[in-house]
Amino acid sequence: MRRIDIPDLLTPTVDLQEFRAALDEYIASGMPIMVTQSGKTAGYFIPARKPPAQSMRKQDLAEDAFADLLDDHEMDEVIAEFEMLRKQARPSSRRATDACANV
Template identity: 35%
Template sequence: METKVGVKEFRAHLPSYLESVSPIAITRHGETIGYYIPARQGRNQAELDALKQAAAKLEAMMSDLGASEDDIVADFKARRATDKQ
């Protein structure tokens, strides 16, 4: 069964629809005007494993430095403010 969504809903929720693995019929006033057909079938296991490894490395680096997520966000904001000047 295909998913049908209106143009406004499709635009409003575009990021989640782009992650979809099944085709979506896009409608206007109840009539299908087009289809979104995903080009890839979601993330494969190798991509997920690589992402998990990267996250583990980042956590280890943060732990070694004694840095928290809040510290990194604060540093990022400070750097961003400096770059704008």
């Protein structure tokens, strides 16, 4: 795990109760915040970065393709095809390990 040093002078400080009340705003701000409780540092809140728009677009396309697949086929067919593809994707060493475990 990598240590991240956050200078206290540049980090806004917020009491825990205020932080809880305005959590949505702090997430949207994208800035790290020092959270205090009874005047002592309780921790730091570092919002995760939003995924790039291109990544979100790819996810939307994948969801649409999956929905179309479900519309075109029966669920049993989709599950059977998934299981077949999953078995084909397994590395051969895994199959050997599974075979030894069944002995």
